[in-house]
Amino acid sequence: MRHETLAIPDLVLFTPDIHGDERGTFAETFRADCFEAAAGAADFVQDNQSWSKPAGTVRGLHFQIAPSAQGKLVRVLQGAIRDVAVDIRVGSETYGEHVAVELSAENWRQLWIPPGFAHGFVTLEPDTAVAYKVTAHYDAKAERGLAWDDPALGIDWGIDPGEATLSRKDLSWPRLADVDTVYFRHEGSEAVSCA
C-alpha cells in the first residue's frame, strides 16, 4: 500500500499494490497498520456504498458535525469519480480550499478525508459504485452540507452545471460564506510515513 499526502496535507491518497495473474487481480484494500502509520489512528465503524446511474451525478458537499463528525476513506468499485474534499476547519491555512482527485475502479486509489472537511464527488461514468468507510455512525441530526457550486469554492467538477444530477437535499445547502457556525477548528496534525 503506497500513500502520498496532497496539497492539503491532512488528506492522504492511498494506492494498493495490485497482484495480477491469469484469473484477474488481488489487492489488500485496507490495512489498519498501514493506515495508522500514514494517517494516524482511526476507528472505522460503518461501511457505506452508493451506486449512481447517470454520469454527472453529484453527491455532496457533505459532513457531519460533532459528536458525529466523520473521517471517510473513499474508493470506487466500478466506474470513476472526481472526489472533492473542502477544508472547513476555521483557523486552517487552507480554509475554504479543496483537493480534487480522480478515483476509479481502474486506478484503485483511495482518499482519506479526516473530520473537518466537506466531501462530495461527481461520477465520471454511468453506473459508478463508490464505497467508503467512516469513523462515526450516520446521524441524520448531525448532517450538514455546502453548496456544490458555491463560486467561492471554485471547484472544477468537469461538467456543465446544467447537466448535473443532484438530490433535492443537495440543491439546498448554503454557501460557505453563509455558514456562521464554527463546526471545526484546525488543530495541527502531522502525517507520518507508512512502514
Ligand SMILES: Cc1cn([C@H]2C[C@H](O)[C@@H](COP(=O)(O)OP(=O)(O)O[C@H]3O[C@@H](C)C(=O)[C@@H](O)[C@H]3O)O2)c(=O)[nH]c1=O
Ligand atoms: C449517508 C447515509 C444515508 N442514509 C440514508 C438517508 C437517505 O434515506 C438515503 C440517502 O442518503 P443521502 O442522500 O444523504 O446519500 P448521499 O448523498 O450518497 O450521501 C453521502 O454523500 C457522500 C458525498 C458522503 O460524503 C457521505 O458521507 C454521504 O453524506 O440513505 C443512511 O441510512 N445511512 C447513511 O450513512
